[in-house]
Amino acid sequence: MPSSFDKYPLSKEILSALRQLDYRAPTPVQEKVIPEILAGRDVLAKSQTGSGKTASFGIPLCQLVQWDENKPQALVLAPTRELAIQVKEDIFHIGRYKRINVPVLFGRSPFYQQAHALRQKTHIVVGTPGRVLDHMERKTLDTSAIKYLVIDEADEMLNMGFLEQVKAIIAHLPGHPVTLLFSATMPKEIERLAKTYLRNPVRVEIKAKTITVDRIKQTCFCTEEAEKLRRLQEVLVLQNPDSCIVFCNTQEKVDTVHQGLTGSGIPCGKIHGGMEQDDRIAVMNQFRRGAFRYLVATDVAARGIDIDHVTHVVNYDMPRAKEHYVHRIGRTGRNGRKGTAVTFYTKAETQDAWDLQEYTNSRWFYVLPPSRELVERYRSAFEKTLARKPDFKPEKGAAFSDSITKIHINAGRKTKMRPVDVVGTICSIRGITSNDIGIIDVQNISTFVDILNSKGDIVLKALQTRPIKGRPRRVSRVDL
Numbered sequence: 001m002p003s004s005f006d007k008y009p010l011s012k013e014i015l016s017a018l019r020q021l022d023y024r025a026p027t028p029v030q031e032k033v034i035p036e037i038l039a040g041r042d043v044l045a046k047s048q049t050g051s052g053k054t055a056s057f058g059i060p061l062c063q064l065v066q067w068d069e070n071k072p073q074a075l076v077l078a079p080t081r082e083l084a085i086q087v088k089e090d091i092f093h094i095g096r097y098k099r100i101n102v103p104v105l106f107g108r109s110p111f112y113q114q115a116h117a118l119r120q121k122t123h124i125v126v127g128t129p130g131r132v133l134d135h136m137e138r139k140t141l142d143t144s145a146i147k148y149l150v151i152d153e154a155d156e157m158l159n160m161g162f163l164e165q166v167k168a169i170i171a172h173l174p175g176h177p178v179t180l181l182f183s184a185t186m187p188k189e190i191e192r193l194a195k196t197y198l199r200n201p202v203r204v205e206i207k208a209k210t211i212t213v214d215r216i217k218q219t220c221f222c223t224e225e226a227e228k229l230r231r232l233q234e235v236l237v238l239q240n241p242d243s244c245i246v247f248c249n250t251q252e253k254v255d256t257v258h259q260g261l262t263g264s265g266i267p268c269g270k271i272h273g274g275m276e277q278d279d280r281i282a283v284m285n286q287f288r289r290g291a292f293r294y295l296v297a298t299d300v301a302a303r304g305i306d307i308d309h310v311t312h313v314v315n316y317d318m319p320r321a322k323e324h325y326v327h328r329i330g331r332t333g334r335n336g337r338k339g340t341a342v343t344f345y346t347k348a349e350t351q352d353a354w355d356l357q358e359y360t361n362s363r364w365f366y367v368l369p370p371s372r373e374l375v376e377r378y379r380s381a382f383e384k385t386l387a388r389k390p391d392f393k394p395e396k397g398a399a400f401s402d403s404i405t406k407i408h409i410n411a412g413r414k415t416k417m418r419p420v421d422v423v424g425t426i427c428s429i430r431g432i433t434s435n436d437i438g439i440i441d442v443q444n445i446s447t448f449v450d451i452l453n454s455k456g457d458i459v460l461k462a463l464q465t466r467p468i469k470g471r472p473r474r475v476s477r478v479d480l
Helices: 012-020 028-038 053-064 081-094 111-119 129-137 154-159 163-172 188-197 209-214 225-239 251-263 277-289 322-329 347-360 372-387 396-400 419-427 456-463
Strands: 043-046 074-077 124-127 148-151 178-183 202-205 216-222 244-247 268-271 294-297 312-315 339-345 405-409 437-442 447-451 475-478
Touching: 012 053, 012 081, 012 396, 028 043, 028 053, 028 178, 028 202, 053 074, 053 081, 053 148, 053 178, 074 081, 074 129, 074 163, 081 124, 081 277, 081 396, 111 129, 124 129, 129 163, 154 163, 154 178, 154 188, 163 188, 178 188, 216 347, 225 244, 225 251, 225 312, 225 339, 225 372, 251 268, 251 294, 268 277, 312 322, 322 339, 322 347, 339 347, 405 456, 419 437, 419 447, 419 456, 447 456, 456 475
Parallel strands: 043 178, 043 202, 074 124, 074 148, 148 178, 216 339, 244 294, 244 312, 268 294, 312 339
Antiparallel strands: 405 447, 405 475, 437 447
């Protein structure tokens, strides 16, 4: 079925992926940014979270990079590990039929594994500034072919103290790549950064009012700190959210609230910067799939995490910065859906609450704490929701399950497996050509291969008896 993206000069592979991902019409930021990037212009974009900005640069980058070039051609910088992973996944799926390889680089993850990934054919690299700079300085990231640079969430880069690292990264890049800077706000430091590194940029500004007002009902409770946990439980009972993120300002508070909810029989997950990266990724994946309804988080989860099904956000603590409020509540009301944001504030924070309303140009509904009788009246419905298994939301990769099969081969770098060995064996199967082979990811003891064009069953069957690199290998299907 034709989509509004057909008007852009995009390859059939990109358009096919967009249809699979259900990209029907460009969002306002995509409408303004995609043509400019395709034309090779620098872009300075002010756009809030939830506006579709990742695809606004991901789509043209996937179109512009040359598949035959083995070195990275585009670099995307993101302020947090979670956002870097999310951006990598989005770009990977957009470029999946074009076989775009997108490694992601971030801290608290084995450096040597990332270095191995960078030695394979790589098109677009996504990463956090510290780890990207580390790879550059150790010369494990080849920047000689980079033509495009994306600085995503630039204001958060500033807040987290990453601007000097960003400048050091730019100094490692050849010539002047096409530079795309995205920021939810434009403080003076970001304006100076843009003036220094962008050439005659096209300025794009997407107003935030539809994010903070139109789709999100904003309510608030005045409560004392000692009563917050009880108030949170009351809100969950009365609102009975299908899916909710509870934001706290500190790791310790996240742990306390998580313990309080689970101790009351309310299953939930938690995420904060003190957790191991693998645990954080696992929690986000579980929440994204709907394995549990409630997630307690610090602001690390607020920037750019694309989870469509969040119906409610609770600000357990007032955000430390006004911008954080916008990013928090932007976790709900996404893609045209409606959402609800509930904010707790103490008497001492009354002025802060008024300032936030003025900053967002919105009106909050002030709600009195409910009576015990009212809460008990709604408890039965809430307990029925808890007892009901959440509907698991399909991963984005599931959209490709009909035409792409991911296979696992039980051999990798330790047995000197190379992509050329895999390609040679698969192409020896009757009816299979190199055009049917997608991304090949050779890891330590495993190799993962995308088989395209609905030919996965043919390849799987043949590889059960066909040797790879001179030996029979165990080959199995992997769920997308």
